[in-house]
Amino acid sequence: MPDVRIGHTLLTWDVFAHPENIEAGIRDVAELGFAGTETGGALYDWWEEHRPGQLKRILREAGIPMVTLFHSGDWTDPSARPDLLEKARRWSSALKDLGGEMLMLVPGRRRETPTHGLDDFKRMAETMNRAGEIARQAGIDATMHPHWGTAAETRLEIEILLSSLEPELVGFAPDTGQIAKGGADPFPIIERWSGMVRYVHLKDLSPEWEGMRKAGVPLRSPQGYAEMGQGVIDFRRLLPILDRIGYSGWLMAELDESKRGGRESGRLAKRYLESTLGFRPG
Numbered sequence: 216m217p218d219v220r221i222g223h224t225l226l227t228w229d230v231f232a233h234p235e236n237i238e239a240g241i242r243d244v245a246e247l248g249f250a251g252t253e254t255g256g257a258l259y260d261w262w263e264e265h266r267p268g269q270l271k272r273i274l275r276e277a278g279i280p281m282v283t284l285f286h287s288g289d290w291t292d293p294s295a296r297p298d299l300l301e302k303a304r305r306w307s308s309a310l311k312d313l314g315g316e317m318l319m320l321v322p323g324r325r326r327e328t329p330t331h332g333l334d335d336f337k338r339m340a341e342t343m344n345r346a347g348e349i350a351r352q353a354g355i356d357a358t359m360h361p362h363w364g365t366a367a368e369t370r371l372e373i374e375i376l377l378s379s380l381e382p383e384l385v386g387f388a389p390d391t392g393q394i395a396k397g398g399a400d401p402f403p404i405i406e407r408w409s410g411m412v413r414y415v416h417l418k419d420l421s422p423e424w425e426g427m428r429k430a431g432v433p434l435r436s437p438q439g440y441a442e443m444g445q446g447v448i449d450f451r452r453l454l455p456i457l458d459r460i461g462y463s464g465w466l467m468a469e470l471d472e473s474k475r476g477g478r479e480s481g482r483l484a485k486r487y488l489e490s491t492l493g494f495r496p497g
Contacts, residue, residue: 217457221488221496222251222282224416224469226437228477230254234261236477238273243478245277247485249496253283253319253467256306263309271313280314282465283414285360286346289323290339291331303346307353317414317465318350318357319388322365322376331366333375339366340379347384358388358414363396370399377408387411390469391448392418392440402452409460415453417484418469419446437471442480444487451492466494 228240237254244252259281262270274281284306288299307318320343325331347357359380361367367376373394377387387408393416394401405412421427424439424447432438443450468484475483488494 217454217461218463219457219494220250220465221494222253222279222465222467223247223249223481223484223496224253224283224467225258225477226254227470227473227480229473230258234258234265237262237270240477241273241277241279243481245279247478247481247496249279249468249481249485251280251282251465251467253285253469254281256284256286256302256309259284259306259309274313280316281310282315283317283319283467284310284315285319285321287321287323290320290342291323291335291366293338296342296345299342300345300349303349303357304353307350307355310355311353316356317388318346318355319360319414320346320357320385321360321362322367325365325368331372335366336372336375336379340376344381344384347381351384356386356413357384358386360388360390360393360416361397362390362393368397370394370397370404373397373399373404374408377411380411382411386413388414388416390416390418391450391453392416392420392446392469395420395448396424396439401448402456405453406456409456412460412462413464415457415462415464415466416469417443417450417453417466417488418471419443419448419450421446440471442470442473442475442483442487443468444483444491450487454492 350357473480
């Protein structure tokens with residue numbers, strides 16, 4: 216059994232629409248017994264603008280760190296590079312202050328016409344590598360996080376980007392649900408790139424996803440996922456991969472949109488982690 220730390224991300228508490236929900240999410244995550252949590256850099260900015268210093272206080276009271284801030288943007292656009300790197304600098308520093316460890320880099324929105332070419336992936340990797348260097352200078356790690364609806368959606372796109380990154384600067388943060396939603400089996404990809412894996416999102420795919428995809432779902436929609444154990448992904452296949460590489464990082468349970476409420480979805484994830492995978496969060 217891998218020696219890992221188990222957390223739960225905050226998207227499940229509808230924090231994009233209601234950033235104030237982060238407080239309830241942090242408290243629920245801690246009370247459910249998870250060891251850490253995650254949110255977006257832009258959401259951190261909202262808190263610092265509207266409630267400065269309060270996020271650190273809430274985390275301290277809950278007794279858990281903000282392990283990760285995710286950083287999305289158009290990494291292929293040279294004109295966006297200065298802003299992307301400035302955010303990497305600011306959010307890496309913030310993470311260090313919040314007891315965190317990981318700046319997670321998410322590729323920008325997928326282009327349909329023209330599609331992203333090899334030069335785009337090269338530019339994306341170059342800027343991500345520089346962001347990884349900035350994070351390292353702050354004492355923070357950096358990883359690339361593939362996502363449905365972005366330039367790194369399919370297995371080919373994910374692997375082209377991974378092969379262009381400097382592994383000592385930017386690792387791999389696979390998301391089982393996002394990779395599956397993009398049409399690939401996540402576990403062979405995780406196994407092939409296991410040497411770069413430094414962080415893992417555990418997300419299940421809804422049995423209804425195929426029908427939803429054919430009906431048409433907007434890019435980056437949170438629809439199509441399910442609580443762990445309620446979908447089609449068999450997470451037991453991940454365990455031998457993590458064992459083989461001696462993985463000792465974070466596993467973050469995640470659900471982008473909860474119809475049950477964040478606390479209940481978190482409780483279901485915890486039950487699956489304990490009863491099926493043999494993990495005890497915390």
